[in-house]
Amino acid sequence: MTIAENLDKILSEIPSSVRLVAVTKKKPVTAIKEAYHYGIRDFAESRVQEAILKQEELQDHKDICWHFIGHIQTNKAKKILENFHWIHSVDSLKLAEHLDKLAAKTSIYPHVCLQVKLLPDPNKYGWEVMEFWQDLPKLEPLKHLKIEGLMTILPLGLSENECLETFEKTKELATKINEKSSLQLKELSMGMSNDYLLAVEKGATMIRLGSIIFGARN
Template identity: 50%
Template sequence: MIADRIAQIRRSIPSEVKLVAVSKYTTPTAIRAAYAAGVRDFGESRVQDAKAKQEELADLGDITWHMIGSLQSNKAKAAIAQFDWIHSLDRLSLAVQCDRLIAELGKSPQLLLQVKLAEDPSKSGWSEPELLTDLPELAKLQNLNIVGLMTILPLGLNEVQAYELFCKVGKLAEKMRSLGWTNIQELSMGMSADYAIAVKAGASLIRVGNQIFAS
């Protein structure tokens, strides 16, 4: 069943779009089934929960682990040590902390800046003006491997509104590249309910959980 669902998703997206299977609510057994179906990228939201799964699945040496949940400052060191990607770098103070920790640990995950381009009190992230204001300070943090942007849309949007917001993230990435941030290439956008719209708007990574693992 998991393999069938993964095959269906892959048929619906371009081959260059990376499928991150959101495994935060599922079991190592289900992760192994997705791995057997060809998935190598898995998304977790809690550092401690992920650690237990990572230890149990340590024999799968080519798994790539993505931290997709909100990153608390007291978990930043563990997240940097455990994850290959962190999608949720959402404020300057956390970026400063991660820069120091990366130098200390000697491990540099790929980082995405979480942006919030529509009002949503339940989500964290930079607004466009805030991010543009903080770019000079972010540029001073030489240990950060920032490769793109991530967003989570507010609930209740229609398809047109969702598409416009996803496109807005892509335009912000273009603006950053024009300012010299040429490494901003990745767009982590879209989940089970809206990944097709996100791909249409230029997503390079999609985060899909329910459509793969829901019973």
């Protein structure tokens, strides 16, 4: 199937209110252009250098909204701030504070999702719930970040019910944060190629899809 046919199928399955973020890591610029011509404007990368090379090639596509979804090393934070509109993978207080200081200096105020881990997973970054509540009072004063939502990536090998339950708990966590803090989290970045329909069922506002649009990565 072509990229356009894949997108036809996906968009027929989800509400128009859900933002489809096309994950293009290890995919050529031609694939991005194909999705762009279809009408997609949100694209995500997880490696800074690869993303910047693509962005340079796509300079005339000025209405693309770039999302960063990879783990962030402190020394790459400034480049990410300068080249991405959204950062989904703010996964620690230390990183959030560092980005806030950089944002204050550069006057670039990124849209941010805080990455949370609802289930233990040694292969994933993010706040565990108890740790998050401890750090929340220090996140609230970060005025140079537009903290807009939560992001989560599920551990591999969960059953459908476990996926649904974890997405539900992520949504509940966002609701509790909104009730108990000055943060107002409207976005839930959750759901990937293998579980996006379950995520949408439980309130995802952004889904991050790669292989189901572009085919398996090499």
